[in-house]
């Protein structure tokens with residue numbers, strides 16, 4: 001599947017999982033420490049849960065907006081992250097993509113492009129490492145172990161920055177969604193690397209999708225867009 005499909009499914013999964021967690025914490029607020037650490041939404045969301053008055057809602061709106069923006073960003077990055085093991089993927093060229101998006105003219109435009117071309121060195125280095133040391137495309141980076149390690153690192157970083165590992169959990173949800181989507185394709189993925197190189201599939205042989213199937217991209221993007229609308233509506237009814 002292409003980068004756009006992974007982006008949309010990543011965002012859909014994060015919105016859906018956030019909605020489900022908020023509903024779950026609404027019903028069950030007391031959890032043992034390890035679970036509470038990874039399932040406590042950032043304060044911008046929890047404050048909103050108490051069905052605030054309009055004035056309080058206005059005060060909390062910036063925090064709520066920033067939290068939602070952060071979650072959307074995590075959905076975009078987490079949904080594409082496993083393809084960092086492919087040097088030509090969108091995520092491995094994210095620096096250049098951002099540089100192009102900001103396209104300005106003249107000297108400033110040139111400097112912006114050079115800056116993001118240099119920043120692009122970071123995902124390209126990660127792609128190089130994945131290709132040379134972790135089995136290349138759909139190698140270790142497309143495994144459950146990598147999902148846990150990378151999400152754990154994101155969760156730890158956000159724990160220090162924002163006091164909750166919830167963002168790491170949501171990054172993991174988007175990462176897992178990518179792995180599940182790739183399991184519909186013909187080559188499948190080796191979920192249990194480095195312990196086993198068995199390829200896992202979610203469809204029987206014969207009806208699996210080609211890796212670049214336009215049909216699959218269209219179908220998955222449509223389903224994910226429906227999921228985004230339903231989750232967004234769920235969030236609105238939970239928060240307001």
Ligand SMILES: [Zn+2]
Nearest residue numbers: 082083178182
């Ligand atoms: Zn992939």
